[in-house]
Amino acid sequence: MITIYHNTRCKKSREGLAIVEKSGKDFKIREYLKDPLSEDELKNLLVKLNVAPLQLIRTNEKIWKENYKNKDLSENELVRIMTENPKLIERPIVENEIEAVVGRPPEDIKKVL
Numbered sequence: 001m002i003t004i005y006h007n008t009r010c011k012k013s014r015e016g017l018a019i020v021e022k023s024g025k026d027f028k029i030r031e032y033l034k035d036p037l038s039e040d041e042l043k044n045l046l047v048k049l050n051v052a053p054l055q056l057i058r059t060n061e062k063i064w065k066e067n068y069k070n071k072d073l074s075e076n077e078l079v080r081i082m083t084e085n086p087k088l089i090e091r092p093i094v095e096n097e098i099e100a101v102v103g104r105p106p107e108d109i110k111k112v113l
Contacts, residue, residue, distance in 0.1 A: 053078035
């Protein structure tokens, strides 16, 4: 099953959703701002993405700049911060059973379809 972690207010996320819909494959949408990921879910997603937590953080967000920028944070702390502030997570993310990709640019989503 394919899952797209989606933010309806984000243009890139909507573009990513359109790519997934056009693929014709079965998928589910997880609006991660309404249904946040647990720390374990996020850690599993990071493994599938093959990225460090900091690479998944939207560092231009106000929350990040005001509270966390330039702090020496462990990977576990970064995961906790993202689960507590899901707005900080890059989007969209699309995953299948084996791997995941951040849809920036949205065409990268085709790699996991």
